[in-house]
Amino acid sequence: MSSPPSPNSKFGPYKQALAALSQRTRTPLPSLIISFGILHELTAIVPVAGFFFAARGFGVGEGIVGALAPRPGSEGEGGLAAQLRESWVGERFREWMVEGEARAERVGRRYGWFGYEKGSKPPALSPEEQAERHAEAVLTGRIAGDVANAVVAYALTKALLPVRIGLSMYLAPPFSRTFIQPVASVVTRVFRRKST
Template identity: 60%
Template sequence: MSSTPPAGQKLSPVRAALRAISQRTRTPLPSLILSFGIIHEVTAIFPLAGFFFTARAFGVGETVVRAITLPTPSDEPGEDGGIATQIRDGAVGQRLREWMAEGETHVEKVGRRHGWFGFEKGSTPSPQAVSNTEAATVSGKIAGDVANAVVAYALTKAIFPVRVGLSLYLAPGFSRTLVQPVGTFVARIFKRSS
């Protein structure tokens, strides 16, 4: 059972904030919403790529996935295994595991669609393949890339509040600088052609 609210409920505070910003900055709401959407997507794509290549460069994807999802052999019941064990066993670890499971699904879907991470392009999961086990058995590097992508996805989800705040902050300026001028230019072209 997921504790995530429906998308409409989750975005209602953002809509209210956009209306208030629109009134305060005198920026048209449609332009502001488009600006927010563009910036929000950009603030997802760049961190996702950055986290992926950073995890790949340092080779930490598999280690992080293993640390969050599996107890280490040294963990014994009743022992305080340190901060890593407390994080893994607490609410933060639970949320990270949810994001990693979600990320694993997305990574496999994208990998199969585009032929990335060792998946064959356009392939469908075989009945005996469980999640990313098929990719993990192809080579250690591919398993690493799948793990790196899953970690990048989870970290990008973790910075969601920062991304929303940054998008809200930058949307009025982006709207005035790029979206409104482009909209005006496109409107002029359509007026001339009609």
């Protein structure tokens, strides 16, 4: 039997929490971790796709990007949109939109989506210059069409991270018992038969 994790280690509290969850739900820890990983990815892919198609269907991607882009000389401007732009939430959302713009370009160039030519190469820039280019596109609101929809979908999915983690933790034990453990037992039986 292995010794309990040291509470003084960096990951000690997490290991203890996972071990307690594994014991409480009677789910093997490796199966629980695999379930959490799969669910965490699913709770990212499904919202990104849903938000993308919703933004595209309602035609709101460009409007949201434009509304959150800071406007020169708009300091002290009233209204809900101005307050949101100036707030911590608006600033954080813009950071996620910059990340989303970089990812949308990378995915678009790889698969030929969002108006990019499949396999096309981005301009030869240093990583810092690329980051500046993406930030400028978001901060000036010069993102249009499906790229804007993808940027909004990415940012909204990032905003849901705490909910996604909680949902993944909550659903990991039943997902493990329903899918991971049965698949693992079938794989184990197949390998046992081959070795005999």
